[in-house]
Amino acid sequence: MGEWAAGLDAADVPRPVLDRLSLVLLDVFGVTALGAALDEQAALRTAWNAPDGPAPLIGAGRTVTVDAAAWLNAMALVSLELDEGNKYAKGHPAAHGFPAVLALAAELDATGPDTAAALLAAYEVASRFGRATSLRPGAHPHGSWGVAGAAAGCARLLGLGPEATAAAIDSGAGLPIAGHFSSATDGNPVRDAWMGASNMSGLVAVRMAAAGLARNTGTAGGSLGDLLGGFDAAELTDGLGDRWDITRGYFKRHASCSFTHPAADAVLPLRAGLDPSRISRILVETHALGAGLGSPEWDNRLSAMFSTPFAVATALLDGEVGPRASDAARRGDPALRDLARRVRLVAADDLTARLPAERAARVTIELDDGTQHTRQQPIPVGDADPDQLTEPDVIRMLKAWLPGRAALVDRAAAVARDLPALRRAGGALRGLADDTAEKEPS
Incomplete structure (x- = not known):
């Protein structure tokens, strides 16, 4: 070498x-x-x-x-x-x-x-x-x-x-x-x-x-x-x-830990016409490496960027997870925090089995009338293969x-x-x- x-x-x-x-x-x-x-x-x-x-x-x-x-x-x-x-x-x-x-x-x-x-x-x-x-x-x-x-x-x-x-x-x-x-x-x-x-x-x-x-x-x-x-x-x-x-x-393209990106990418196509106040819960399934980022609470920029609930809620509300999303004023927004508390992160064996080629997430958004919207993101946008x-x-x-x-x-x-x-x-x-x-x- x-x-x-x-x-x-x-x-x-x-x-x-x-x-x-x-x-x-x-x-x-x-x-x-x-x-x-x-x-x-x-x-x-x-x-x-x-x-x-x-x-x-x-x-x-x-x-x-x-x-x-x-x-x-x-x-x-x-x-x-x-x-x-x-x-x-x-x-x-x-x-x-x-x-x-x-x-x-x-x-x-x-x-x-x-x-x-x-x-x-x-x-x-x-x-x-x-x-x-x-x-x-x-x-x-x-x-x-x-x-x-x-x-x-x-x-x-x-x-x-x-x-x-x-x-x-x-x-x-x-x-x-x-x-x-x-x-x-x-x-x-x-x-x-x-x-x-x-x-x-x-x-x-x-x-x-x-x-x-x-x-x-x-x-x-x-x-x-x-x-x-x-x-x-x-x-x-x-x-x-x-x-x-x-x-x-x-x-x-998201200012957050890469393990949060597939989930953020998955919810972006689902947000059109979606009223966040009607969301009863959001289930995020991910691989084992990203399963530890499930806290819906944060108290500074870094802890927010390492929270999948933060990334998902921000993507749904803002249409992106930009570099200013973790500024004090934005990350303290009560509506953002309320939506993040409705996010549950779990590990899925089938997604873990696809590492490292795919770092996938599967997101299911459930509304107050029981309607569900599910989307799977096999790799985050910007990944080496192929996007x-x-x-x-x-x-x-x-x-x-x-x-x-x-x-x-x-x-x-x-x-x-x-x-x-x-x-x-x-x-x-x-x-x-x-x-x-x-x-x-x-």
């Missing part, structure tokens, strides 16, 4: 893979800017008081030190549950390492091809560590297996050789977070910080390797295997260089979610598209720090 990552050349990567990288990168840029606009993220930046530096805080109007940018951009990226994910990796490979690679690339003013290769190394290594790791029940995937990907990407950017890259990957695998899934459902934003820690730990691992301090002792078997669950090392190199996992990820969202779809969503920031979205799309051919990437990346909102035409 170290040899593959160290030798990865963007010129040898198939065009469809580079196109998919551009789309994932656009999503990362746009969703990070969206998260950066939240009041709580602005408050965190103020409390952090990071010194000026070469790396952009995307959409936040500042450039700061590499470490601060890697951590703060990662937290902003995952703060609205809109970041790209991969069901085969069982988590979010890009968010684990892209912020670190991009911050380091800005500092180094790295070439576009080197930055593109580093991003691909980060994604592919993280995804394979995700495939290899079977976390214990109750463990959350943020900040554990993905650290190795952050280390791999940063090692490629520094031009480390195969042995040093392998040592960086091994060190990253020895720096996992042991996070509990209940932190997400309870609404503890430490869950977002786990992604900051992943990117920061990737930088630590590669610096150790560059200094000659890192060793390759197979530490993943102990940290990710013995302590956190199980680890199948054969998965690390399975299809490496032939199968590109980045082409098999999913994008999100992928295209670049125009992603741009359209980002512009709708970032009113007055169309120029930033267009700039992000251009950087993402042009990156593999840029002579130097630093200036283009720093241009994404711009937080200027365009004036509406008079």
Whole structure:
């Protein structure tokens, strides 16, 4: 794996893979800017008081030190549950390492091809560590297996050789977070910080390797295997260089945990002409992985985004689960809470049996006269098979979610598209720090 990552050349990567990288990168840029606009993220930046530096805080109007940018951009990226994910990796490979690679690339003013290769190394290594790791029940995937990907990407950017890259990957695998899934459902934003820690730990691992301090002792078997669950090392190199996992990820159109998406998608076609006051109950059947998100109560943004009753009720009332749906004013709406309390979530064996190819939900809405409306959603919209969202779809969503920031979205799309051919990437990346909102035409 170290040899593959160290030798990865963007010129040898198939065009469809580079196109998919551009789309994932656009999503990362746009969703990070969206998260950066939240009041709580602005408050965190103020409390952090990071010194000026070469790396952009995307959409936040500042450039700061590499470490601060890697951590703060990662937290902003995952703060609205809109970041790209991969069901085969069982988590979010890009968010684990892209912020670190991009911050380091800005500092180094790295070439576009080197930055593109580093991003691909980060994604592919993280995804394979995700495939290899079977976390214990109750463990959350943020900040554990993905650290190795952050280390791999940063090692490629520094031009480390195969042995040093392998040592960086091994060190990253020895720096996992042991996070509990209940932190997400309870609404503890430490869950977002786990992604900051992943990117920061990737930088630590590669610096150790560059200094000659890192060793390759197979530490993943102990940290990710013995302590956190199980680890199948054969998965690390399975299809490496032939199968590109980045082409098999999913994008999100709902600002909520991906396990809530099939249910939200299922109710949208049912809402036309439906009077919510006549709904007596809503039964949501889902797979075993999503069955723990049944609480109809929430007290902050994160706990709302990890509630299927919240997502279903919001989709029925608003026609979407947008990024502002979890704002305090909206999530506190009595009508929304009342409808959510009529949602019951259960696990269905037949839906669990269809994992991972399908992450399905079946929704039955019962009205006060006993009439029932049922719809099944086999995969969420935006999933890898076959309903992928295209670049125009992603741009359209980002512009709708970032009113007055169309120029930033267009700039992000251009950087993402042009990156593999840029002579130097630093200036283009720093241009994404711009937080200027365009004036509406008079």
